[in-house]
Amino acid sequence: MLSLSKIKWLKSLGQKKYRKQEGLFIAEGDKIVKELLTSSMEVKGIYGTAPWAGDVSFPEGIVPEIITDKELERISSLNSPNQALAVVKIPATNTDSIELKNRFTLVLDNIQDPGNLGTIIRTADWFGICNIVCSPDTAELYNPKVIQATMGSFMRVNVFYTQLEDFFGGIPKDFPVMGALLEGENIFRTNLPTEGIIVTGNESRGISSPIKGFITNRLFIPRGAESTEQPESLNAAVATGIILSNLTNQG
Amino acid sequence: MLSLSKIKWLKSLGQKKYRKQEGLFIAEGDKIVKELLTSSMEVKGIYGTAPWAGDVSFPEGIVPEIITDKELERISSLNSPNQALAVVKIPATNTDSIELKNRFTLVLDNIQDPGNLGTIIRTADWFGICNIVCSPDTAELYNPKVIQATMGSFMRVNVFYTQLEDFFGGIPKDFPVMGALLEGENIFRTNLPTEGIIVTGNESRGISSPIKGFITNRLFIPRGAESTEQPESLNAAVATGIILSNLTNQG
Numbered sequence: 001m002l003s004l005s006k007i008k009w010l011k012s013l014g015q016k017k018y019r020k021q022e023g024l025f026i027a028e029g030d031k032i033v034k035e036l037l038t039s040s041m042e043v044k045g046i047y048g049t050a051p052w053a054g055d056v057s058f059p060e061g062i063v064p065e066i067i068t069d070k071e072l073e074r075i076s077s078l079n080s081p082n083q084a085l086a087v088v089k090i091p092a093t094n095t096d097s098i099e100l101k102n103r104f105t106l107v108l109d110n111i112q113d114p115g116n117l118g119t120i121i122r123t124a125d126w127f128g129i130c131n132i133v134c135s136p137d138t139a140e141l142y143n144p145k146v147i148q149a150t151m152g153s154f155m156r157v158n159v160f161y162t163q164l165e166d167f168f169g170g171i172p173k174d175f176p177v178m179g180a181l182l183e184g185e186n187i188f189r190t191n192l193p194t195e196g197i198i199v200t201g202n203e204s205r206g207i208s209s210p211i212k213g214f215i216t217n218r219l220f221i222p223r224g225a226e227s228t229e230q231p232e233s234l235n236a237a238v239a240t241g242i243i244l245s246n247l248t249n250q251g
Numbered sequence: 252m253l254s255l256s257k258i259k260w261l262k263s264l265g266q267k268k269y270r271k272q273e274g275l276f277i278a279e280g281d282k283i284v285k286e287l288l289t290s291s292m293e294v295k296g297i298y299g300t301a302p303w304a305g306d307v308s309f310p311e312g313i314v315p316e317i318i319t320d321k322e323l324e325r326i327s328s329l330n331s332p333n334q335a336l337a338v339v340k341i342p343a344t345n346t347d348s349i350e351l352k353n354r355f356t357l358v359l360d361n362i363q364d365p366g367n368l369g370t371i372i373r374t375a376d377w378f379g380i381c382n383i384v385c386s387p388d389t390a391e392l393y394n395p396k397v398i399q400a401t402m403g404s405f406m407r408v409n410v411f412y413t414q415l416e417d418f419f420g421g422i423p424k425d426f427p428v429m430g431a432l433l434e435g436e437n438i439f440r441t442n443l444p445t446e447g448i449i450v451t452g453n454e455s456r457g458i459s460s461p462i463k464g465f466i467t468n469r470l471f472i473p474r475g476a477e478s479t480e481q482p483e484s485l486n487a488a489v490a491t492g493i494i495l496s497n498l499t500n501q502g
Contacts, residue, residue: 103477115366123489125482128475153482188500224379224499226354231376231404234492238374241489242496248475249439 002071010075016140023090025142029082032152036086039155048084077144090142095160095167098131100175102195104247108134109164109211110202111236118149119237125153127244132159133167168214177216179207180239184218187246193217200240219243253322261326267391274341276393280333283403287337290406299335328395341393346411346418349382351426353446355498359385360415360462361453362487369400370488376404378495383410384418419465428467430458431490435469438497444468451491470494
C-alpha cells in the first residue's frame with residue numbers, strides 16, 4: 001500500500017518545480033512503461049496493478065510496487081489511468097553533442113501547447129529525426145501531457161533547450177536553415193536540401209523575428225487549389241509533419 | 252448585466268445535451284466572433300466587452316450584449332477568455348447534398364480527440380476540402396474544444412455525421428477510396444488519384460475493419476531512412492495533413 005507521503009511525492013512530480021528539484025519525471029500506461037524497461041532511460045520506480053505486473057518480466061534491480069486501481073487513480077494524471085506508472089530520471093543533455101551534418105534537425109521556437117510539442121516529437125521520430133532543439137520558452141518536455149502525446153517517442157528523440165541565438169551562432173556557415181513562411185517557396189516545386197535545420201514557430205505568432213534572420217530556405221506549404229485565402233495557417237505539428245515528409249522522401 | 256439564468260443557459264451550451272436541445276452552439280474569441288458576423292452562419296447572440304464591441308461594426312439586427320471581463324470569465328470555456336462570445340445556430344446538414352466528383356472528400360472513422368478533430372477540419376480547409384463525413388462515434392463538431400481548434404475553419408468546411416457503411420453504399424462504383432494503412436503503397440512513389448475519398452481512422456485502432464473493406468487505394472506514409480521501426484504511427488491529424496498535401500499538390 002502506498003503511504004500518504006509517497007502519494008504526495010508522486011503527485012508533486014506533476015509540477016515542473018518538483019520535477020526540476022528531484023531530477024525525475026513520470027511516464028504512464030502499459031505500453032510506455034514496458035518500453036521504458038528496455039530503453040536506455042534510467043527507471044527509478046515502477047507502480048503497477050497486480051494483474052499488470054504479473055505479466056511483465058522486470059530487469060534485474062527493478063522491483064515494481066504493486067498498487068490498487070484506486071491508488072493508481074490517485075497518483076495518475078491521466079483521465080483513464082492505464083495499469084502502470086514509472087518514475088524516470090531526467091537525462092542530462094548537452095547541445096554541444098548535436099551532430100548536424102548529413103541529417104535533419106528540428107528547432108522549435110516557442111511551441112506553447114504540450115499536445116503540439118508531444119505530437120511534433122512523435123512525428124520527428126517517425127521521420128528519423130534524432131535531435132530537437134527548443135527555445136527556453138517552449139513547453140517543457142517532461143510535462144505529463146507532452147510525454148503522453150509523444151506516444152513513447154521521448155525515449156528515441158533527444159530534446160534540448162537552449163537560447164536559439166546561441167545555437168544558430170554555432171552552426172557552420174551556409175548550412176541550410178529552413179522555415180515555413182507565407183512568403184516562402186512552394187515546398188512541392190523547389191529543390192530541397194538533403195541536410196539542414198527546420199524551424200517551427202509559435203502557434204499564433206509563427207517564427208520570431210530574430211530567428212527569421214537565420215533562415216536560408218523559406219518554404220511555403222501551398223493551399224489546395226479549391227481553398228479560399230481565409231485559412232491563415234496550419235497547425236504547427238501538421239506543418240512540421242508535411243515538411244519532414246517531403247524532406248525525408250526526396251528523389 | 253447578465254442575469255443568473257442567462258449565465259446558466261450560456262454555460263449549459265457547453266454540454267452536448269443542451270446544444271442538441273437548443274440547436275445552438277458557442278464560439279469564442281475576438282477573431283472567430285468577428286468572422287462569424289460576416290459568415291453565412293446564423294448568429295443568435297453576441298456577448299462582448301465594451302472596448303471590444305466599440306471597435307466592431309455589427310450587421311443590422313445584431314445588437315451585442317455588453318458584458319464585463321468577470322462575466323465573460325463566467326460564461327467562457329477558454330482558459331484565457333478573449334473579449335467576445337457568440338451563440339450560433341447549428342446548421343442543418345444532409346449527406347445527400349455532398350458532391351464527390353472532381354474533388355477530395357474526407358471521411359473520419361471514429362476520431363475521438365476534440366483537438367484532433369478541430370485540427371483535421373483546419374487542415375482540410377487549408378487544402379480546399381469542402382466536405383468531411385464523420386462516423387456517428389466521432390467527436391462532436393460543436394464541442395467547444397473542437398470549435399476552438401478549427402481556428403475558424405468550422406465556418407468554411409461542411410461536417411456531416413452518418414453511418415459510414417450507408418455513405419459508402421451510396422458512392423459510385425470504382426470511385427477511389429484512400430486510406431493510410433501500414434501495408435499500403437508509398438504515397439511518394441505511387442500514382443495518386445485526382446479525385447476521391449480519404450479515410451482517417453481512430454487514434455489508437457486506426458480504420459475499423461468494416462470500413463477497410465471499402466478502401467481501393469491503400470497508402471503508406473514512409474518513415475524516414477534514419478527511423479527505427481519503433482514509432483508505430485503518426486498522429487491522425489498529421490497523417491491527414493501529409494496525405495492531403497500530396498493529393499492537392501500533384502503534377
